Amino acid sequence: MSFPWAKNYEPVNPVMKFMDEKLPLPRLVYNAVGAGYPVPRNLSYWWNFGVLAGFCLVLQIVTGVVLAMHYAANSGIAFNSVEHIMRDVNWGWMLRYMHANGASFFFLVIYIHIFRGFFYSSYKAPREMIWLLGVVIFLLTMATAFMGYVLPWGQMSFWGAKVITGLFSAIPLVGEPIQIWLLGGFAPDNAALNRFFSLHFMLPFVILGVVILHIWALHIPGSSNPTGVEVKQESDTLPFHPYYTAKDGFGLGVFLIIYFAFVFFFPNMLGHPDNYIEANPLSTPAHIVPEWYFYPFYAILRAFTFDFIIEAKLWGVLAMFSSILVWFFLPWLDKSPVRSGHYRPLFRKFFWFGLIPCMAVLFYCGGAPAAEPYVMISQIATAYYFLHFLVILPIISSIERPEPLPFSITEAVLGSDDSAVIEPAAKAAE
Amino acid sequence: MASTGTADAHSEANGAASVDGVRRRDFIEIAAVSAAGVGGLAAIYPLVSQMAPSADVLAESSTELDISSLEEGQSIKAVFRKQPVFVRHLTPDEIKQANDVDIDSLRDPQTLQERTEDGHHNILVVMGVCTHLGCVPLGAAEGENKGEFGGYFCPCHGSHYDTAARIRKGPAPKNLQVPTYEFTTDTTIVIG
Numbered sequence: 001m002s003f004p005w006a007k008n009y010e011p012v013n014p015v016m017k018f019m020d021e022k023l024p025l026p027r028l029v030y031n032a033v034g035a036g037y038p039v040p041r042n043l044s045y046w047w048n049f050g051v052l053a054g055f056c057l058v059l060q061i062v063t064g065v066v067l068a069m070h071y072a073a074n075s076g077i078a079f080n081s082v083e084h085i086m087r088d089v090n091w092g093w094m095l096r097y098m099h100a101n102g103a104s105f106f107f108l109v110i111y112i113h114i115f116r117g118f119f120y121s122s123y124k125a126p127r128e129m130i131w132l133l134g135v136v137i138f139l140l141t142m143a144t145a146f147m148g149y150v151l152p153w154g155q156m157s158f159w160g161a162k163v164i165t166g167l168f169s170a171i172p173l174v175g176e177p178i179q180i181w182l183l184g185g186f187a188p189d190n191a192a193l194n195r196f197f198s199l200h201f202m203l204p205f206v207i208l209g210v211v212i213l214h215i216w217a218l219h220i221p222g223s224s225n226p227t228g229v230e231v232k233q234e235s236d237t238l239p240f241h242p243y244y245t246a247k248d249g250f251g252l253g254v255f256l257i258i259y260f261a262f263v264f265f266f267p268n269m270l271g272h273p274d275n276y277i278e279a280n281p282l283s284t285p286a287h288i289v290p291e292w293y294f295y296p297f298y299a300i301l302r303a304f305t306f307d308f309i310i311e312a313k314l315w316g317v318l319a320m321f322s323s324i325l326v327w328f329f330l331p332w333l334d335k336s337p338v339r340s341g342h343y344r345p346l347f348r349k350f351f352w353f354g355l356i357p358c359m360a361v362l363f364y365c366g367g368a369p370a371a372e373p374y375v376m377i378s379q380i381a382t383a384y385y386f387l388h389f390l391v392i393l394p395i396i397s398s399i400e401r402p403e404p405l406p407f408s409i410t411e412a413v414l415g416s417d418d419s420a421v422i423e424p425a426a427k428a429a430e
Numbered sequence: 431m432a433s434t435g436t437a438d439a440h441s442e443a444n445g446a447a448s449v450d451g452v453r454r455r456d457f458i459e460i461a462a463v464s465a466a467g468v469g470g471l472a473a474i475y476p477l478v479s480q481m482a483p484s485a486d487v488l489a490e491s492s493t494e495l496d497i498s499s500l501e502e503g504q505s506i507k508a509v510f511r512k513q514p515v516f517v518r519h520l521t522p523d524e525i526k527q528a529n530d531v532d533i534d535s536l537r538d539p540q541t542l543q544e545r546t547e548d549g550h551h552n553i554l555v556v557m558g559v560c561t562h563l564g565c566v567p568l569g570a571a572e573g574e575n576k577g578e579f580g581g582y583f584c585p586c587h588g589s590h591y592d593t594a595a596r597i598r599k600g601p602a603p604k605n606l607q608v609p610t611y612e613f614t615t616d617t618t619i620v621i622g
Contacts, residue, residue, distance in 0.1 A: 159565060159586075162563070162564045162565070163563040163564060163565065163586065165564075166562070166563035166564040167563065169563075169564075180482070180483060181481050181482050182481070184481055184482065184483055184484065184487065185483050185487045185511075185512065186483070186487075186511040186512060186513055187511070187512045187513045187559075187564075189487070189512055191483070191484065191487065195481065281509075281512055281513065281514070282507060282509065282514045282558075282566065283566060284565040284566040284567075284568075284584075284585065284586065285585075286568075286585050287585065288565060288585070288586045302587050302601070304601065305588075305600060305601050311603040312601045312603065313562055313563075313601055313602070313603050314603075316601060370585075370586065370587045370588040371588060375588070
């Protein structure tokens with residue numbers, strides 16, 4: 001773990017010495033996010049989003065635990081208890097808006113973090129496990145966010161719960177019993193609300209556990225960097241503290257300004273007005289949509305409108321789950337030895353003019369009504385999405401001629417590297 | 431350990447393999463792991479089963495409806511198992527439309543006759559739950575969008591149902607479900 005030149009933890013204070021002998025927790029922190037963790041010196045602000053995602057998780061846990069002190073998970077009073085939080089509880093409005101917008105910003109940060117990984121191929125060896133754990137975290141976060149959205153028991157909560165648990169009814173033979181089992185009834189009701197609350201409270205701590213594994217796995221090879229060239233020597237790195245604590249701290253400040261601008265000035269902009277109407281099992285809102293962060297996957301779900309061997313509904317559900325599960329296979333689909341998109345001309349074009357517009361279109365269509373032309377546009381975008389990962393990426397990695405890589409991070413940053421002269425053969429081989 | 435005889439027995443009991451490689455202790459190990467495994471599964475069962483509908487939810491499983499005031503062309507929405515049920519008194523025109531359809535062309539082939547009770551083929555009782563992902567279709571109340579086939583239209587993902595509530599267009603795989611029901615009198619239905 002870590003590089004040989006990493007600074008060693010040497011406590012001076014007798015209390016810290018005592019602590020280090022009995023329970024070396026300060027040593028763990030020092031080596032994980034302190035001066036004992038050498039990090040590539042060339043990290044851009046795109047590398048800020050892991051820390052921001054961690055911050056969002058803590059923010060959601062803190063505001064969530066506090067909200068749970070006032071919320072009542074009972075279908076008879078849940079809706080009113082949320083209004084009670086908004087009107088009566090001291091600072092309740094702020095805590096709830098922080099939690100609701102915190103979910104949106106958590107996803108925004110996670111999406112940037114994931115797409116950073118796509119562009120810089122952060123999933124490639126030796127970092128496959130970090131990537132796989134990251135996809136697990138994303139799936140858990142989606143489940144948690146979905147269950148959290150059900151808790152206010154508004155119209156969107158109720159119908160979201162119905163539609164999403166309805167996905168399971170697409171499974172042949174056992175689908176319907178599974179849906180009834182998940183809901184504890186024939187439609188979402190008190191049983192479903194209570195279990196969603198229980199799981200919504202518990203899953204963030206599971207996420208926290210997987211995040212710790214994610215960071216643990218990261219600290220074995222160390223962070224990737226914008227060149228994609230691995231760290232070779234001490235001059236390629238800087239200690240995490242104070243260099244990246246400061247840089248991440250600045251990024252966190254910018255994040256907080258934008259986040260609180262939403263919390264205080266546009267708190268409902270990312271939500272749906274229909275969720276301020278209490279759940280009514282007998283009336284579906286005219287336009288059911290999930291929260292914005294699920295739009296692309298919702299568009300993929302709705303893109304399948306025709307039966308082909310299996311029924312359309314099952315295709316939609318399979319495609320929606322596959323669209324994320326395909327990420328698990330990325331380390332083995334993209335075989336190019338070059339990591340960074342900066343040195344991959346063909347990959348770069350398909351990233352900026354293929355994947356990014358495709359996701360933008362899916363985002364838009366996921367929030368649009370289920371009518372033409374959006375259905376057909378979603379179908380084309382869904383087709384491209386899967387083509388990109390399953391066909392285009394493997395082909396690019398076999399035909400592309402990457403641009404020359406710098407010898408080292410030091411050379412990339414300073415323009416020259418003393419050790420590059422010592423081994424000219426190594427440079428030629430790059 | 432007083433004699434070699436007891437020492438041998440002792441060492442065998444402690445795990446020394448006999449000629450065929452089987453130790454007497456193997457039995458204890460297999461028995462212990464099996465018992466723990468069965469016990470573990472037995473402990474999981476109630477944890478899984480508690481999520482299924484509870485007795486009070488299952489108890490709400492029948493609904494009685496008076497349809498004496500239901501005129502031709504009118505619908506009522508009732509509640510069965512906390513889900514909507516649409517009861518519609520079909521007009522002769524709607525019945526004709528439903529019967530004119532080529533059955534083989536349907537995604538879920540069923541005739542109006544099969545979907546209604548004998549003697550009451552003009553009363554269509556269906557669950558108001560779209561078979562796609564469970565939204566409540568529009569069309570039961572006055573002025574709602576009835577879709578392209580004059581029956582029901584689900585706004586969530588655009589499924590169109592015809593006058594016999596059969597799926598005609600969109601992602602839903604099945605016709606709107608006909609719940610189990612019976613006419614206890616000419617104007618009373620018991621669902622469930």
